[in-house]
Structure formats: structure tokens, C-alpha cells
Amino acid sequence: MSMPQLHRMRPISLPIILAVFLVLFSSRVFCQAPQLTSPDTTKIVKVIEPIAPSDIGTETESTLDVIRDYRGIIEATEIELSTDSLIPAKIARIEQWKNELDLDEIEQMKLRQTEGLKNSFIQLQVQLEGWRKTYSSKSEQVNELQGGLADLRVRWTKTMEMEGSEELPKEVIERIGSNLNEIDKLRNAISERNNELLTKQTKLTEALLFVDEVLNAISKSELSYREQIFTIDSPPFWQMFTYREDSTSFSSRFSLVLTKHKEDFASFKTNYSTNIYWHAIFFVFLLFITYFLRSDVAKWSDEKRDEAISYSLYMIQHPVSASLLVTLLASGLFYPEAPRDVLNYYYLLLIIPILRLVPGLIKSIGQKYFYFMAGVFFLSQIADYFSELIIIDRLMLFIIDVLTVIILIQLLRVRKSISEKNTRINWGFAFSLMKMGATVLAIAALTNFVGNTFFAKVLSGGTLTMLYGGTIIYASALVLRGLFSLIIQQNSISKLNMIQNYEDEVKKQVFKWIRYAAIAYWLLLTLDRFLIFDPIYSWVAGFLTQEWTVGSVEITIGHILAFFITLWIALTVSKFIRFILQDEILTHFEMPRGVPGAISMIVRLVLITIGFILAFGAAEIDMNNIAIIFGALGVGIGFGLQNIFNNLVSGLILAFERPIQVGDIIQISTLSLMGEVKEIGIRASIVRTFDGAEVVVPNGNLISN
Numbered sequence: 001m002s003m004p005q006l007h008r009m010r011p012i013s014l015p016i017i018l019a020v021f022l023v024l025f026s027s028r029v030f031c032q033a034p035q036l037t038s039p040d041t042t043k044i045v046k047v048i049e050p051i052a053p054s055d056i057g058t059e060t061e062s063t064l065d066v067i068r069d070y071r072g073i074i075e076a077t078e079i080e081l082s083t084d085s086l087i088p089a090k091i092a093r094i095e096q097w098k099n100e101l102d103l104d105e106i107e108q109m110k111l112r113q114t115e116g117l118k119n120s121f122i123q124l125q126v127q128l129e130g131w132r133k134t135y136s137s138k139s140e141q142v143n144e145l146q147g148g149l150a151d152l153r154v155r156w157t158k159t160m161e162m163e164g165s166e167e168l169p170k171e172v173i174e175r176i177g178s179n180l181n182e183i184d185k186l187r188n189a190i191s192e193r194n195n196e197l198l199t200k201q202t203k204l205t206e207a208l209l210f211v212d213e214v215l216n217a218i219s220k221s222e223l224s225y226r227e228q229i230f231t232i233d234s235p236p237f238w239q240m241f242t243y244r245e246d247s248t249s250f251s252s253r254f255s256l257v258l259t260k261h262k263e264d265f266a267s268f269k270t271n272y273s274t275n276i277y278w279h280a281i282f283f284v285f286l287l288f289i290t291y292f293l294r295s296d297v298a299k300w301s302d303e304k305r306d307e308a309i310s311y312s313l314y315m316i317q318h319p320v321s322a323s324l325l326v327t328l329l330a331s332g333l334f335y336p337e338a339p340r341d342v343l344n345y346y347y348l349l350l351i352i353p354i355l356r357l358v359p360g361l362i363k364s365i366g367q368k369y370f371y372f373m374a375g376v377f378f379l380s381q382i383a384d385y386f387s388e389l390i391i392i393d394r395l396m397l398f399i400i401d402v403l404t405v406i407i408l409i410q411l412l413r414v415r416k417s418i419s420e421k422n423t424r425i426n427w428g429f430a431f432s433l434m435k436m437g438a439t440v441l442a443i444a445a446l447t448n449f450v451g452n453t454f455f456a457k458v459l460s461g462g463t464l465t466m467l468y469g470g471t472i473i474y475a476s477a478l479v480l481r482g483l484f485s486l487i488i489q490q491n492s493i494s495k496l497n498m499i500q501n502y503e504d505e506v507k508k509q510v511f512k513w514i515r516y517a518a519i520a521y522w523l524l525l526t527l528d529r530f531l532i533f534d535p536i537y538s539w540v541a542g543f544l545t546q547e548w549t550v551g552s553v554e555i556t557i558g559h560i561l562a563f564f565i566t567l568w569i570a571l572t573v574s575k576f577i578r579f580i581l582q583d584e585i586l587t588h589f590e591m592p593r594g595v596p597g598a599i600s601m602i603v604r605l606v607l608i609t610i611g612f613i614l615a616f617g618a619a620e621i622d623m624n625n626i627a628i629i630f631g632a633l634g635v636g637i638g639f640g641l642q643n644i645f646n647n648l649v650s651g652l653i654l655a656f657e658r659p660i661q662v663g664d665i666i667q668i669s670t671l672s673l674m675g676e677v678k679e680i681g682i683r684a685s686i687v688r689t690f691d692g693a694e695v696v697v698p699n700g701n702l703i704s705n
Contacts, residue, residue, distance in 0.1 A: 048151055050158035056172055063152060063179055067186050070145050074193045080138065083131050086270070087200070090127070094207045097214075106217040114225075118218045119340045123267050125211045126337050130271075132204040139197040145190055153183045222534075225454060232451040234390065237398075264339035272335050279334045283327040286483075290319035293486045312482035314360045318353075322479045325353035329476045348381050350472055358475045364421035369407060376403050377468050394448055401445040401460050404467070408438040433470065437463045462530030469525050477518040484510055497583040563619035570611020574604040597662050597680055598655040605652075605682055643700065647683045650699035654680055660702055668697065670705045 051059045076084070106114065160176045162168065168176075269276070294316040315322050331338075331346040351374045359367040383396035411418070412434055419427040440463045448456035485507065488499055499506060527533035544558030578600045586596035654660060660677060666687065667674040675689040685702060687695050 048154050048158065050162055051155060053162075053168060053172070056159065056175065060175060060179060063156070064182070066148075066152065067182055070149065070186055071189070073145060074142055074190055077138075079134060083134055087131065087203070090124075091203060091207060094124075094210060098210060101214065103213060103217040106214065106221055114218050114221045118215065118222075120264075120267075121211050121214050121218070122337050123264075123271060123339060125208065125215070127267070127271050128204050128208050128211065132201055132208070135197050135201050135204070139194060139201065142190055142194050142197065146187070146194075149183060149187055149190065153180065153187070156180050156183065222531075225531075229455050229458065230452065231454075234394065234451045234453045236451045237394075237449050261341055264341050268335070268338055268342045272338060275334045279327065279331070282330065282334075283323055286323035286326055287319060289483060289487070290316055290322050293483070293490075294319055296490060297486065311361050311478050312485045315357065315479050315482040316486065318356050318360075321353035321356035322483075325350065325357060325472075326476050326479055328353070329472060344381050348378065351378060354472060354475065357479070358471065361475055361478050362422065362425070364418045364425075365411065369411060372403070372407050373468060373471070376400055376407070377464075379403075380464055380468075390453075394453060397453075397456060397460055398445055398448050400464070401441045401448070401456075404464065405438050405441050405445070408434045408441075408467075412438070433466065437467045458529075458531055462526060465529040466522075466526045470522050473518050473522045473525075477514050480514050481511055484514075497587060498579065501583065559619040559621075563615045563621075566615040566618040567611055570608055570614065574607035574611070577607060578604045598658060601651070601655050601680065601682060643698070644683070646700040647698045650703040651680070651682045653703055654685075654699055660685075666702070668701060668705050671695075671697070671701065673697070 106117070156176055156179050160173070160180065297313065297316060328346050328350050331343055335343065355370060355374055359365075359370050379396060380400050383393065383400065412431060415427065415431050419431075440459050444456045444459035444463065447453075447459070487493060488503065488506065493499060524533065527536065544561065545556055547554045547556055581600040581603060582596060586599060589596075660666060660680070662677050662680060664677045665675070666677060668687075673687060673689065673695060675687045675695070677685060678688045678694065679686040680699075684696050684698050687697050689695060
């Protein structure tokens, strides 16, 4: 190791400056005793001076400019004008609902009716809240003008009062009076505009109160459905054709469906016009990537193609289907509260990319099975539109369940050959899901047969989502993995140091998070269709928000989890940023040896500190109590944490002064250790001995010995 030159004395090193700053800061903030004096109640009075006679002309021009600007601000924007044109029809529709809907009757509605009504009112709630937010924002903007205008009027009024003492010319007095008149007109206009906005907000608030009442009634209806899930709600199959409860004929129902869909699409277009635009951009972006990858792969050598994953190469042969599959599956993310009937059309389009891609991605299953499954999936989506026609609804539900059971039994019969042809898939888990799905669907068909239609629908809907939705999500995950596998093999990306040195680790981490996201999405959809997501969510939310009193402090499990999750995210991000800095960014700059490592370590320390602050905020810990925490920390340092903080401060000294750098050969006599410094961390460093062992050495030993 090269020894530092002793004659190069530094007047004041940066760590000393930081230490002095921290001491002064802590003594001012955390160690200062609370003041017992009474709070300062002195009010600062704004003094408004009159305008000097020589400046009246210039100030008149300025005042008129302000008045013109204020008038432009209070005028309705295009968004407000568009909203104004939509509100009357929407309020009239709500008044019609108030006359037609009986909140007590909502609890007696059928499941399909409550689902459709809930979806409509959620859409209405989103729309009304958006409109009210628009008017509220405009009202705040208009109110801010009143203060400035009041000060302006006081100033011109005081200027007018100077008439007796200054003997102002008649023309000047008339000009001042004209200015005051314009200000008063604008004040009246602002007042009228503000009253108009408040009136609109009041109407929207009243409408939202009614919407909340309806949604609460629907929630009670859903709860009663869950409580009566095992009751017989329809006649058995052998009496079904004598059942005359259908309130509408097939043609009437079809007409109602078309009318309802027309309304849903109009509402969908109004509420999600921006989201539709971004959804289309997302599809074009994916399409561009897949076409680019396909043209690039065509130039690859056979050796490089062999290194690529087989399903990645297959996927880019169908760029439109691959992009469409991911785009359609992400519809729920772009339209979180969209009408269910509208989303059903999106999901129906999934049949196209599924039939194009899945048989090639899962080659061990015959293509005929996928065509059968696509047909059953199509029937399940169509049957949802005619659920109020009891006979047709129950027959289609029974046919769908039986057909799916037959498909699953056929797949289970050839499971040995399937698993042998494609060992990449965890077929044990897949076959377990098939067995469970066949059993549950058989129970659903039986309960439908004896007359428990609601329970049959719950079992059937949840199982079909679990099976068919799982297949679609799995295929989408394969597409995303394939895209990433091909992207990192591009010439410009494969030359990155992080890819050359840690390609397998990068792929492993990305694939892991894609898998986690796919599993979470699949579980969310499945639990929601089994009607158990809301109870589970309510129970978890209640458990996390339940307050526990420890002495004088009230804590919740949610706050504790928020603290540690935020801290974990900060640590993960800091490691990733340090990794990027060391392997990619800082390698492109010419720096003295050891400086890149010092910079990356300091950046990581800053990110961890920010993470701690955000963790306190996420846990809703009063920042005033941090002084107590630092006080306790000081006691801990005094009793048992000296070594830890000694190593942390030593790490800062190593980072700033760099007496020891990565690559130096050092010898520590107290530890009988000699070797090369491989890494300098915040608390400890790693030294590799000449026999290949890596030893973790506290930074305090490096500084003192």
C-alpha cells in the first residue's frame, strides 16, 4: 500500500466540517430546551400607501392590466364549458333514479342486477367527483383574486381621499373614480362567479350523497347474498321449464342489453378519454418493440439464437398478438372502475392472441384443447349478458361447467405425456389446479341442477377465472419475460457492464418480479370472482388499522409494517443505485482510484437517510418526537453502540479522505491480517487474503490500525 504523503497537510478536512455542522445543528434542534414564554401574538398589519400623483397614470395602466387578467381567470375554461353541458342531463338522470330506485328493494335484487347497478354508480361517482374537483379548483382560484382586488381598491380609495390635500386635477379625479368603478364591477363579477361555482358544487354534492346511499344499499345486498349463499333460490332443473319468473322476453332483453351497452360506452368514453389514449400508446409501444426485436433477431448468428430462450423467438414471430395480449390484459389497470360490460368486450378480444400464441408457448398441450377452452371462454363471456333470463342463464352455466370438466379430465388423462414434453412448467401445481377446478365445477353443476343458482355462479365464475385467467396471465408473463430476454441481448444493451458481469442475476431478479406480479394479479382476480376478496380485504384492513396502546403511545400494525416496508424499499433502491453507479455511470469518467467507490457509498448513505425520514412519515410518527428518539440514541451510543458508530464515522472518513482505497494491499497487525481491499462499505470493508479468503473488517480497525 502506498503511504500518504505527510507533508500534504489539509487545513480543515471535510469530515471535520460535517462533524461541526452536525454538532451545532443537533444542539440547536434536538437539545434546545423548550421555551416557556407565551407565544407571540403580535399581528403584522399590512400598510397600503396611496399612489403618488405622478404615478397615477402608470398605476392606471397596471390596474387595468390586472383587471383584464382577473377577468380572463374567472371566465369558464373549455373543460368547465364541457362539464356544464353534461351536468343537466346527468342531474336529470339522477333525479329519475331517485324516483325509480327504492333503497330497500335494492337489497332484494338479483346478483347480476346489483353488479350492473354498482358498476354504473361507481362510474357515476367517479364522474361527479371529477366534476366537483374541477369546480372546487376554480372556486379556490377565484377566491384568491378577491384578496388582491381588495388591496387594490383600498389603494385607489386612499388615493381618492388625497383630493382635498393635493388639489388633484378634475381629469385625474375622474380617472381614479373610473378605476374604482372598474374594480367594483370586477368584484361583483367575481362574487357572482363564486356563487355560481358554489351552487354547482352543492348540486354535485347532493348527487354524490345519493350515490353513496345507493352504493351502501348495494353493499348490504352483497353481504346478504354471502350470508344466503347456501339457500335454494331457484327451482330444480326438472321444474325449470315451468318457471315463469322471467320478467322479459329474449328480444326485449336483447334490446335492453344494447341500450345498456350504449350508455356504458358513452360513459366510458367520457370518463376514460385520456386513459384510452394512453392505452393505445402502450399498445403501439409494445408493437414497436416486438417489431424492432424481430428485425434485429433476423441478423443474429445461429450461435446467438441458440442462446435465446425458445419462447422468446417464438413470441416475436407474432408481434401483433404478443402486444395485443399484454395490452388487453392490462385493461383493468388503465380503466380501474370501468363498466364491467365494456371490459368484457376487451376480454373477449383476448381469444385472438391466445389462439395465436398459447399453443406455441405451451407446446405439450394439443392445439385442439385450446380451441375448446377458447370456445368455452367465449360462451362464459356471452352468457353474462343474459343472466336475467333464468332458463337461458342456467342452461348456459350448466353447459359451460360440464364442458370445462370434460376438458380438464381429458388433460389429466394425458398428464404424463404433457409433463414429459415440457419440463419447464411446474406441472405438479398446474395439475393440482385442474383437479381442484374439475371438482369445484362438478359441485357447481350439481348445485345449479338442484336450484342453488347463486352458489353455482360463484363457484363457476371463480373457477373459470382461476383456470382460464391463470392461463392468460401465464402466457402474458412468458411474453414479458421473452421481451426482456431479447432486449438485454441487443448489441447496445449487452455491452453494458452490469449485463456482461451479472446477466444471469439481472434476468433472475426481473423474472422473479414478473412472476410475483403475475401471481398477485391472478390471486386478486380469482378471489374477487369467488366473492371473498372484499371480506379478506376488510379483515386485513381492520387488523392493520387497529390501534394498540403502549403506555402513552398508540400504534398500529399497519404503521409498523409501513415503516419497515418503506425502509426495505429504501435499502433495496440504495443498493441498486450503488450498483448502477459503480458498474455503469462512474466507469465512464476518469477519476482517481477510490473516488467512484466513495461517491457510490455516499449516495447510498444519503438514500438510506432519506428512506429513514420517509419511513417515519409513512408510519405517521410525529417528527417532533424524533428528538426523543435521537436522545435515546445518544444514550445507546454512550452505553453500547460506540463501536457501531465508530465504524460508521470511520466509513465516512474513508470515503472523504481516502487513506485506503480499493485495490490497496494492507496489513493489520492487531488482526494478523494481510491482503487486498476489495470493497469499502459504510460500516465494514472486505479484504481478500492471499489464500483467497474474504474477511470482513470493521472500518474502525482500518482507521486506527
